[in-house]
Amino acid sequence: MSRARETDIASAFERAERESTCLVPTDRRLAEALRRKKGAGSVVSPRKGLFARRAYWDGLSPAQKEIHLLKGLAQLHPNWTFCSVSAALLYGFDVPYDALGAVHVNALRGEDIRSDKLVRSHATRESKSYLKRGVRLCSVQEALFGCMRDAPFDCAVAIVDSALRKGASKDDLSRYLDVCCRGRKGVVRARLVLAFADGRSESGGESRARVVMARLGFAAPDLQVSIADPFDETKTYRSDYLWRLPDGRLIMGELDGEAKYQDPGMLEGKTPLTVLTNERRRESRLTLYRIPIMRFSFADVQDPQRLEELMVRFGIPRDEEQRTRVL
DSSP states (O other): OOHHHHHHHHHHHHHHTTTTTOOOOOSSSHHHHHHHHHHTEEOOOSTTTBBEHHHHHSSSSHHHHHHHHHHHHHOTTTOOOOOOOHHHHHHTTTOOOOOSSSEEEEETTTTTOOOOEEEEEESSOOOOOOOETTTEOOOOHHHHHHHHHHHHHHHHHHHHHHHHTTTOOHHHHHHHHHSSTOOOHHHHHHHHHHOOOTTOOOHHHHHHHHHHHHHBBBOOOOOEEEEEEEEEEEEEEEEEEEEEEETTTTEEEEOOOOOOHHHHHTTTTOOOOHHHHHHHHHHHHHHHTTEEEEEHHHHHHHHHHHHHHHHHHTOOOOGGGGGGOOO
16 A cells, blocks of 8 residues: 555544544545455454544543444434434433443434344434534433433433533423423333432432432432531532431441542542542541441442442431332
8 A cells, every 4th residue: 555545544544533433434445445454453443334543442432432433423324313322422411331332313204214233213203403513413302311211220310410410401301201202102211210310410320329229228318418627617528428317327428430530520630649648538537527438339339239238237228119219
């Protein structure tokens, strides 16, 4: 392959990477060159007709890979309108990796969009689409309805929590379900998800943990409660979860995750060591209130028996009615 051709291919990949999309070849010769590079191992093709440099692709998170795929598919199928989990991800909501995989596309009556393992088409009454960076999306409300209908219950709660945290209105969503989704498949489940959703949860892990706690029959915690620093009343600490016992005692819950110490957005300019040191100082000061702090990880959330044993040992109160709020 000539040096000029190699330069053209490199430039094409750079443009695609700047736009967070897979490379879609524009002519037969480019497609053949990319297939040869795929055979040599330097290029990957995550879906038919879409290409990415292997080194670049391997450095993306699952959500970033999905965004690249969706934007690439939008070039291959410019008339597609993405919905449900796919639209929620492109709107910028936090979508758990467990909910990714299939591409969700709206299909108006008469449209021929075949569903398979990779693409799920959904009949819709909504004919209007919204163009976002060259990609057609359904409305935010329709996207969230689709998530509440299609995603695993805990993932659906996490997505709606994220939307509420980022400005969506629970009342508006409730009205949308009542007016636009009446009689549609999944609307009963969607109402259950929306009733449980709470924008005060600050991460998908926190949201999904709440669902597991409810399934286990534990009382619902208060979320992100501020507690004054005992050394400086002008400063406060926040607790991921807080339970108030009948006798007035308090129990705090803290979900630990790698993101807290690795994600630049959560580090807020601090080093991981500084964040860890601040966490230890915070817990040391809160001991003056004699408040037990139950620390747990997402691995505990994924092992409900282990989480239940931990919560029982910390004396978290039971509330069997919580089981009726979740699926």
